[in-house]
Amino acid sequence: MKKKTSKKVGKIATKETATKAVKKTGDFIADNKKELLYVSGAIVLGFVGYKVYQSFKTGVTEAFDDKVDVVGVDVKINPSRTTISIEQAKQFAQVLLDACNAKEPLWGTDEPAVLGVFNKLKTADDFKLVYKVFDYRDYNGYNSPPKGFLRHFDDYYPRDLVYWLRKEIKPSDGKVYQVVKSRIESAGMAF
Numbered sequence: 001m002k003k004k005t006s007k008k009v010g011k012i013a014t015k016e017t018a019t020k021a022v023k024k025t026g027d028f029i030a031d032n033k034k035e036l037l038y039v040s041g042a043i044v045l046g047f048v049g050y051k052v053y054q055s056f057k058t059g060v061t062e063a064f065d066d067k068v069d070v071v072g073v074d075v076k077i078n079p080s081r082t083t084i085s086i087e088q089a090k091q092f093a094q095v096l097l098d099a100c101n102a103k104e105p106l107w108g109t110d111e112p113a114v115l116g117v118f119n120k121l122k123t124a125d126d127f128k129l130v131y132k133v134f135d136y137r138d139y140n141g142y143n144s145p146p147k148g149f150l151r152h153f154d155d156y157y158p159r160d161l162v163y164w165l166r167k168e169i170k171p172s173d174g175k176v177y178q179v180v181k182s183r184i185e186s187a188g189m190a191f
Helices: 002-011 015-031 033-064 086-100 111-120 124-134 149-153 161-168 175-186
Strands: 137-139 157-159
Touching (some): 015 033, 161 175
């Protein structure tokens, strides 16, 4: 019994063997700093690269996807009262989105672009058509959220066009505010 115990005690790490092991590890790290830095960097770069690749791949497949637009808003449009086509409505919706995401020279809304669209909307049904095509877009308060890897660090919610315009166009915008408010309210929506 004594022989077995002494063998086990011999295998238990002593302060001296633990110190030697730590010293060996420290020496290994000190001797291979550059190589360990390369390996660590490669692992981080590989992870980030994979995430970017997945985002890019998803973005590319979405861009070439033959999806039918699913409209989540329910408005009644009288086609005989519209003066714009569905294609024009899609273009106007995109212009409004881009205007709300204006970045130059500072973050803000491109009010002249918004006014340009609203000057072309002659009837309430024109606005309803653009509203329906705009559908719900992710809104985070200062820009639409990024589509790539950075989307994981953003906080946003799907909102309709009236919500976007209410947040982006203020009474201090003068004529733009009056024109937008008038057209939206003519469509029976609150602004």
